[in-house]
Amino acid sequence: MAVSIEDIKKLRHMTGAGMMDCKNALAETDGDIQAAIEIIRKKGQAVAAKREDRQAAEGCVLSGVNGDFAAIVALKCETDFVAKNESFRDLTKAILAAALEAKAKTLDEVKKLSLGDRTVEESITDEIGKTGEKMELGAYECIEAPTVAAYDHLGNKLATIVGLSEAGVGAEVGKEVAMQVAAMNPVAVDREAVPASLVEEEKSVAIEKTKQEQVQKAVEAALKKAGLNPNHFDSDDHIASNITKGWLTEEDAAKGRAIMAEAAEKKAANLPAAMIENITNGRLNKFFKENCLMEQEYHRDGKMTVGQYLDSQKKGLVVVFFKRVNLNED
DSSP: OOOOHHHHHHHHHHHOOOHHHHHHHHHHTTTOHHHHHHHHHHHHHHHHHHTTTSOOOEEEEEEEEETTEEEEEEEEESOHHHHTOHHHHHHHHHHHHHHHHHTOOSHHHHHTSEETTEEHHHHHHHHHHHHOSOOEEEEEEEEEOSEEEEEEOTTSSEEEEEEESSSSOOHHHHHHHHHHHHHHOOSBSSGGGSOHHHHHHHHHHHHHHHHHHHHHHHHHHHHHHTTOOGGGGSSHHHHHHHHHHTSSOHHHHHHHHHHHHHHHHHHHTTOOHHHHHHHHHHHHHHHHHHHBGGGSEETTEEEEEHHHHHHHHSTTOOEEEEEEEESSOO
């Protein structure tokens, strides 16, 4: 049976598949549009199975709000070319709209939502059939709060949502904080929300770094006292290089190494615990100020923190939740 160009165009409009795929599907089904649609959909499933081992590192990330509910959807694909395709972006928008309307709580719930006569999961498979690329719903985040806001960064690879503690706050206030989250990538709202394991890790690093600095200071002081330049002894390679250049004799090198070993051992055995604790606490405070949203410097005014900015907008206003999805490395 001959396939008409009108039917091919109609099938292409209905499925988004390529002209040849539409023509072949119609020829196989003797012009039956519905049967041809199923063939194209099955082709999409076959392509999806073949591409399962491929990496989907690109994509589109979008966020939005519905009353007191906000969500982020990340639809992933293999190439930036497909990520910028209008059909792919429209699918991401449709998934986000469905999730917002349903106030979906989980990724699995989103996959089962309806987009017309297809589920989200089936619609993604259909899109795979059009492009031949692996695609997946890579991330879904949502929050509920008295006031919510969303921010999509330029390029649609990064999006954030935030929840504020009180209703009746201007939309721009929430967006400002959402932009802060995008730019500064905090790990938690405040100190109490930082995972205990991360605090312990940072504390261990701070203690070790502080001890190393104190030992190094003692070593440098001992070298100077012996009339040796500490800069000539900062590594074994540097010592060897300085000997070659004639800046150190073999005797000086041996003497310096002995002084360094003795000074380091002596200082390590007599580090003042109180001093180590004070410096460590100072480093932890610096970590909290850089990584806790409420303590970070407000991105538009470094003279105040985010917490102070919110308090200036409405007394007692704080961030209660935030989520951030980024397809690129920070």
